[in-house]
Amino acid sequence: MKQREQWTSKIGFILAAAGSAIGLGAIWKFPYMAGTNGGSVFVLLFIICTLLIGLPILLAEFVIGRRGQADAVTSLKKLSTGRSWGWVGWMGLASSFIILSFYSVVGGWILSYLARAFTFTLGGLDYGELFNTTIANPWEVLLAQALFMALTIFIVQSGIRGGIERASRWIMPLLFLSFIVLAIRSLTLDGAMEGVRFLFVPDWSYFNGTTFLVALGQAFFSLSVGVTAMMTYASYLSKEEKLGQSAFNVSILNIGISILAGLVIFPAVFALGHSPEAGPGLIFVILPAIFNEIPFGSVFLIIFFFLMLFATLTSAIAMLEIVVSTGIRKKHDRRKRASWVFGGLIFLVGIPSALSFGLLSTVSIFGNSIFDFADLLTSRIAMPLGALAVSLFAGFVLTKEDTAEELGMHPALHSLWKVIVRYFAPIAIVVIFFTWVLGM
Secondary structure, eight states, X not given: OOOOOOOSOHHHHHHHHHHHHHHHIIIIXXXXXXXXXXXXXXXXXXXXXXXXXXXXHHHHXXXXXXXXXXXXXXXXXXXXXXXXXXXXXXXXXXXXXXXXXXXXXXXXXXXXXXXXXXTTOOTTOOHHHHHXXXXXXXXXXXXXXXXXXXXXXXXXXTHIIIIIIHHHHHHHHHHXXXXXXXXXXXXXXTTTXXXXXXXXXXXXXXXXXXXXXXXXXXXXXXXXXXXXXHHHXXXXXXXXXXXXXXXXXXXXXXXXHHHHHHHHHHHHHHHTTOOSOOGGGIIIIIHHHHHHTSTTHHHHHHHHHHHHXXXXXXXXXXXXXXXXXXXXXXXXXXXXXXHHHHHHHHHHHHHHHHTTTTTTTTOOBTTBOHHHHHHHIIIIIIHHHHHHHHHHIIIIISOHHHHHHHHOOOHHHHXXXXXXXXIIHHHHHHHHHHHHHHHO
């Protein structure tokens, strides 16, 4: 039986965790959520939710994962001293399974667009019609989704060091450098400052319970908390690493890349006279049109969709790892087979989401398409509830000795963190959640 792997370095762990956190949450979902929820107010609430609620819960997942040194279900059972909290791990696993099932659909869309960008067949098209035609084509979306899942499985099957850490060490630096180049190009367009104002000058009419919950859900989605992803990654971390510093670095990287994504997209959107409220199709409809109108646009478009593919893969890897690590438990020699089996199951479960804009477009669940319902179920319900459970577990079940030893921070900071995860974070989650429910 193989021994449980560990990250080879602190930077490897941070890059992998940041990759899990950033992903589509920052690059695909953050811009369109900001665009449809007032821009600057959403950004402000997202930063507040990330630092005051998301960061402490992220740190709680790190503590539980490293203390348990196992998959999330086993760690929670082991640390609950007779009071089984394993259900939180199972809920996180189910959430990851569902998220990856529709996340891989978007990954497939990106592969489709990347293929078109590489063959220079995106220029001069009606991009709204192209997007609708692409996502409605059953064979294209299913093949692209299958290819994306195969890429994810290939990396995860190689393990922590040989697969996930190695991929993250290449992907994340390229992601940041390329995004900086694209942001500079976007900001130099005539009229770009209108997009900057949209991101940073508040419109307080959007300050309400719905925007708060969407921002909280985005903070959880983009940090990968509430689905035990970070708990799983931290279980491979050595005892020498400082958890507080790692959690802070991941949170700041996540906020930074989210804002960078906004600075790539919104200045260009406003400079070229488009609407920021294009929704999930923003990067597939608006951005090709934008790049089509600027010098060397086809090259920038290829770079952008490569970034999207890299970011999507880093998050998909984390979600599949949750499922695989639980499936193999201590039988680490079964990783390769488990990766393909569970990855294949996730692909099958994602087929209805892939077809929800074509063959299954008439199917509605509580007024939502299958794809949108899966998103709503996870990001607005399951993830906040999962984060609530993790917060309560860290605040009331883990002993003071356990958390003090894992965190290794000043007693005053440790006490502040304990107060936040015991009282502030749970109360905030419950209040925001019920404000949204009552406002529906």
